[in-house]
Amino acid sequence: MEPLLSHARFEAENADHLVRQLCISFVNLATSHSGGRGQNRFSFGWCQVEAFDTILQVTSGAENVTDLERVDEIVIDRLKRIAHHRRQGLEVLQFLPCCRHNSASMSSARPTWS
Secondary structure, eight states: OOOEEEEEEEEETTHHHHHHHHHHHTTTSEEEEETTEEEEEETTEEEEEEEETTEEEEEEEESSHHHHHHHHHHHHHHHHHHHHHTTOOEEEEEEEEEEEOOHHHHHHHSOOOO
């Protein structure tokens, strides 16, 4: 079965800092970050985050809807907490909660882990 994906876009004053802080906050999991990009792997799914100036883009993936919702909830809650703690604005611009992608597009959507 092909994984399910969700996509979210946020506007934030310092999006690259949020990427770094998000990955650092999941240090006990498989995580990496560099140059405004980050990846976090959970036992039930994964997420990729990318910063483009003031835009933060999050792509999450999992094998089923329940796990995908869990990844989304954890990542979005953590981002909100980080932004609140740093007194930084975080506005949801778009959230597409669940979709399937064909195999051809999955190679670029699924993160690679070293």
